[in-house]
């Protein structure tokens with residue numbers, strides 16, 4: 374009799390849980406692991422902010438390029454309802470892909486391409502708009518601040534405002550400021566503030582400087598359209614972010630701010646395969662750093678797929694950096710998925726514990742989402 378009552382309780386509990394998960398659209402497993410999905414590179418746009426930035430014209434990385442290339446770039450700048458419509462289009466995607474929570478961020482063109490005094494105002498408005506979405510759906514969205522990088526002190530203040538007033542979970546920084554990398558000491562206050570607030574900086578690609586594009590990518594013996602993709606989303610802007618993060622590591626940012634956290638998308642933006650070589654050649658006696666270069670990439674940086682559903686890359690990143698350093702991200706709305714991305718993670722060759730860390734627990738811990 375005792376056995377029966379206990380069995381009924383167990384069955385009732387399991388059925389209740391399955392029904393609850395079904396209602397939420399969560400992926401089910403035969404083992405019933407908690408596969409709540411939090412994704413953290415999920416872009417949005419707002420017409421008011423697009424209009425506000427558009428009047429300043431194209432930034433120098435575009436105007437210095439040939440007309441034909443510029444035209445191709447402009448056609449890449451998707452501004453449709455996938456980015457602007459939250460209530461129907463975005464929720465449809467989240468339902469299809471079984472995403473419970475998106476961490477929102479702005480996309481190209483980011484407001485840091487305008488002069489400092491206007492960047493401060495426009496970024497402030499952009500963040501106010503994101504805060505409105507999070508406030509409306511606090512269980513479904515969190516947000517990264519967009520910062521006026523042209524004015525570093527103001528950017529640090531804006532990060533603090535967004536975290537303290539709105540509960541934003543960090544900042545997303547795209548590319549460089551007119552070709553200037555952020556290991557320049559002028560930008561240190563932003564990182565100092567992120568460390569003080571204990572929120573991560575998520576690094577995002579942007580168009581490389583025009584000189585770099587022309588020298589490495591656009592000058593090759595292939596059509597201009599290929600060069601354009603090679604310089605940007607096909608390869609070049611990923612290498613640019615990977616180099617940027619490495620420059621910050623070499624500048625000693627993590628010796629100065631040991632609890633600073635970075636997030637690197639696209640499985641580490643080309644850098645992980647070079648860590649052994651960097652350690653071999655650039656040793657602490659030369660770099661002056663407290664640790665080996667790879668140690669910072671293991672301790673201070675977290676990695677995401679940015680929608681690249683590669684089985685090998687997932688397993689490699691987990692083995693190299695640990696499942697506690699991988700966070701799920703889909704790069705909405707730029708990556709088309711033939712199948713459900715949540716099922717890809719669910720079927721991965723990882724333990725249930727590793728899957729839970731990647732699906733939601735790492736994000737909950739680092740962003741303090743609980």
Ligand code: CA
Pocket residue numbers: 414416577704707
């Ligand atoms: Ca993206």
